[in-house]
Amino acid sequence: MQELAPVAAAPVLDAESVAQEFPILSRRIGGHPLVYLDSANTAQKPRAVLDVIYSALAEHNANIHRAVYPLAHESTEAFEGARRRIADRLGSAYEEIVFTKNATEAINLVAYAWGRAFVNPGDTVLLTEMEHHSNIVPWQLLARERGAHLRYVPVMANGRLDMSALDRELATSPKLVGVVHVSNVLGTVNPVEEIVARAHRMGSRVLIDGAQAAPHLPLDLGALDADFYVFTGHKCYGPTGIGVLRAKRELLEAMPPFLGGGDMISRVDWQESTWAQVPLKFEAGTSPFVEAQGLAAAFDWLDGLGLDAVEAHESEVTAYALGRLLEVPGLTIHGPLDGPRGTAVSFSLDGIHPHDVAEILGREGICVRAGHHCAQPLMRKLGVAATTRASFGVHNTHADVDRLVDGLVEVRRIFGVM
Structure with a gap:
């Protein structure tokens, strides 16, 4: 069983206010508020x-x-x-x-x-x-x-x-x-x-x-x-x-x-x-x-946000995400759970292809990436063809992570693996 390192200190950045600086984050997808968790792919652009x-x-x-x-x-x-x-x-x-x-x-x-x-x-x-x-x-x-x-x-x-x-x-x-x-x-x-x-x-x-x-x-x-x-x-x-x-x-x-x-x-x-x-x-x-x-x-x-504040906030949100994701049955995280870590979190969900995971989450307004992430040799090393990846930016919050986890629970329900 995967075990998580201690959670980092509380965030020191008002991410909800920061999110308001991104015009695209006010969009709704299929009636759902947009949750953008693909910053490792490309980041959204602030008004400035x-x-x-x-x-x-x-x-x-x-x-x-x-x-x-x-x-x-x-x-x-x-x-x-x-x-x-x-x-x-x-x-x-x-x-x-x-x-x-x-x-x-x-x-x-x-x-x-x-x-x-x-x-x-x-x-x-x-x-x-x-x-x-x-x-x-x-x-x-x-x-x-x-x-x-x-x-x-x-x-x-x-x-x-x-x-x-x-x-x-x-x-x-x-x-x-x-x-x-x-x-x-x-x-x-x-x-x-x-x-x-x-x-x-x-x-x-x-x-x-x-x-x-x-x-x-x-x-x-x-x-x-x-x-x-x-x-x-x-x-x-x-x-x-x-x-x-x-x-x-x-x-x-x-x-x-x-x-x-x-x-x-x-x-x-x-x-x-x-x-x-x-x-x-x-x-x-x-x-x-x-x-x-x-x-x-x-x-x-x-x-202007402060690089130390940005790093601390993103580290805390990532640590929170690691903990919440490990609550999902059948989910495996690929990568370190302790020590210095970036904001990209790749995972596999037993019995469900990453593309299906991303497709269903996308209907709920939750944007994650699925595939080999331009790292096919590493995928073979991990023994998988693809993973789902959530990646966090300065605008993400605990609420975004909770939406992701709720979406994964729904994915498992749809595929009958509850």
Whole structure:
């Protein structure tokens, strides 16, 4: 029988008031109030972010880095100002922040630009068994092209990485270690500071997938010292179409461009071209200048709530959810029940397919995800084809969790497994 760790302290954030800042949360689905429990998939957008996006398009819309009229100057200043604010928030230099379209593209940028230049035949890229496809497939493509090898740190039965196995793999000095900061399936918070330090001692570079960490945890990427850190905007209460690669400047300087085109060049001749300074060297074409402003606004909004308060509230709601879910007969939670944990909770309900669970809950206005969560190898490790996943955001409350549990009881009734 699964046992739960002690519940965290009471929330220090008024989530009901916060929820009122999200226009979409006033919707009703099939006559039921919307309960959004899929923030690990994409987060909803507060009015503060929507207002900034509207203003950028309605009042300041002009392409950046290309014109000298006042409107274009305003747009360029807003875009680069957003980069500065994001860099400051992450404890990083302005030149270390590269905008991409999402975290997946950011990882591909590293795999193709850094990997093609520095990964040689026979080298090893070390990943973990809890990685999202976005931190597996680009390295598979690179390994096939460069004649490199992929190896994986195992996940233990408690949902955490086998750190002894990590040390054994690091002893072979892999060229790069790629690790997820917070698992989108298990909710595991990996000890990335320790992993970075151990890897660097062995001469390995480190890439961290922070897609599930950036919306929830305070980040000082300068202090963390990872060589590459990626995340996406739409999970951080910002818009789609923008991601961030934070990379050490000396690595960006040494890497060739990822994409070619306008804005990433210094000079173009018929046969040769030279490149712009970083970070623009990696931002070919029209950049997501509206989306960057929206992402900076999302971080400003989160900071206004207080990152410590956000983390404490989400941890408490997740702990409450773990306890309530374990009351449901036949329900198994996949992932840690104690220690540091993210807000994604994956579970199986005996005898009922996750898609059926999600479909029935959806009719009740309860939004959860079902499937392999872009982590098919991990699903096979867990011995399941798919799971149902509830994931919590800053606007969720105990009442939302109670609605979920009541919905699961109804699912079991419909399938006759009471």
